[in-house]
Amino acid sequence: MQLYEYKIIDSSDVKSAGMFKGKKREDLEAYLNELGLQGWELVNVDFRELEGEFGFSGIMKKAIT
Incomplete structure (x- = not known):
């Protein structure tokens, strides 16, 4: 049986261009792609x-190996 690890994410986890600049698409x-490279779905x-x-807010999962 496959086991999974879960992670809750949201916009506050994303680094932006500056303190008073909003987060752009x-x-x-880039944040989601980095998590994908680490095995998160x-x-x-x-x-x-x-x-x-x-x-955004979301839930990621990654297989435990």
């Missing part, structure tokens, strides 16, 4: 856009 994509996500800034 490219920032979010996004299984649930809630995306939102407010005044040109993107935000």
Whole structure:
């Protein structure tokens, strides 16, 4: 039986270009791609856009080997 590890993520985990600059689509994509390279798979996500800034919360899973 395969076992999984889970991780809850959200926009606050994403580094942005500066303290007073919002997170852009490219920032979010880079963050999610980095997690994917570490073996994490996004299984649930809630995306939102407010005044040109993107935000999200989600659940990732990774197989335990």
